[in-house]
């Protein structure tokens with residue numbers, strides 16, 4: 001018979017095992033939600049010095065194994081600081097940004113390159129060496145890591161009279177090339193070095209590189225590993241979720257700080273806010289000093305970091321009479337330059353049920369309308385995206401929503417008249433037609449002076 005100490009021990013084991021089984025079962029929903037999604041993960045240079053680095057690599061490999069497409073961006077700030085000090089080269093910062101002098105760029109390139117190789121080696125080692133169990137492949141195949149010239153850089157130039165020399169920023173991201181590697185089941189590894197069209201090497205910040213890649217890929221998540229557990233309130237409590245507006249206020253506040261870590265957090269927050277504003281659904285800040293925080297944030301309801309998200313970009317909805325003023329303000333410049341036909345307030349009020357809008361934090365940033373011309377024919381009109389939110393796929397989403405509505409209403413074809421967006425409609429699957437292709441009553445209303453082109457799409 002067991003003594004009571006053994007009983008307690010065994011009961012403890014049982015409850016730990018039950019908790020594990022419960023968690024594993026509950027994780028199904030997260031595994032399904034993350035499969036096939038694209039995450040851009042930023043590992044700052046200090047994360048590479050963490051005692052948990054190998055476990056972090058194992059966790060990232062686990063994500064890859066579960067079907068998450070991963071782009072890992074790494075920095076090397078403390079490693080560069082140490083190398084420049086050892087070589088007695090200048091090591092100056094201005095407003096938290098390194099000044100990369102011509103004398104130091106070769107040393108910096110060598111240090112960053114060495115960190116890339118180190119990470120590539122860790123990912124290639126299989127997870128045998130990174131954790132207690134193999135994860136990547138049952139056949140022991142190495143996880144494919146892809147590196148390349150995915151970015152084009154340009155100099156940040158001279159600011160406040162200071163020449164930043166080889167400190168650069170992102171000019172372009174070759175999203176197509178990155179996507180191709182991800183679709184080929186490779187993990188993409190990107191450092192903070194990038195090249196200009198003139199062939200020069202530039203040193204960028206990990207925050208900017210990760211943020212710009214996330215935007216270019218329209219990634220599902222931008223995840224930055226930070227020294228803190230996440231964002232904390234003034235009372236020191238972890239803030240699990242915040243919207244981009246609040247994050248922007250905090251970013252501005254931290255950026256003013258004299259404390260390096262806070263200023264760094266300010267710049268990370270800024271990159272997250274930019275990404276969320278430009279269509280990245282979620283940005284997470286997760287502590288690299290806390291073992292397993294990445295897994296807890298992604299696979300448990302409680303989470304383990306701070307999430308910045310603006311799900312209101314999802315709020316594509318039917319317009320209501322309350323939106324009339326905002327729609328008028330959105331389309332006024334386009335009416336003024338002749339892109340759109342002028343609509344009076346009265347007309348818009350009468351026709352408001354034809355409109356769909358996209359709302360961002362209470363502001364209408366896009367609109368479009370569907371008019372039923374005949375039982376089977378619908379006209380798409382007044383499609384307008386606020387200039388700050390173009391090229392994010394919102395126009396295509398609105399068109400898709402109108403298409404679905406047209407289908408629901410039993411229409412078989414839609415058409416649009418446009419003077420300035422012909423190629424965009426062609427990209428969306430429309431085909432140019434003639435006036436005679438339109439229903440007769442619409443032909444009669446055609447404004448000959450506008451000389452609009454006619455595009456049609458079968459539903």
Ligand SMILES: CC(C)(COP(=O)(O)OP(=O)(O)OC[C@H]1O[C@@H](n2cnc3c(N)ncnc32)[C@H](O)[C@@H]1OP(=O)(O)O)[C@@H](O)C(=O)NCCC(=O)NCCS
Nearest residue numbers: 339383384385390391392393394395396418420421423424
């Ligand atoms: C045309 C419009 C609705 C597109 O909306 P959007 O949300 O930016 O479009 P998407 O993100 O779905 O697509 C963007 C792509 O279309 C291209 N595009 C945008 N406007 C274009 C135009 N007028 N002609 C050709 N291509 C255009 C962009 O260059 C981008 O291509 P890229 O990714 O290869 O660089 C938007 O630019 C707009 O509001 N324009 C002003 C109003 C207008 O012209 N309305 C149509 C009148 S009927």
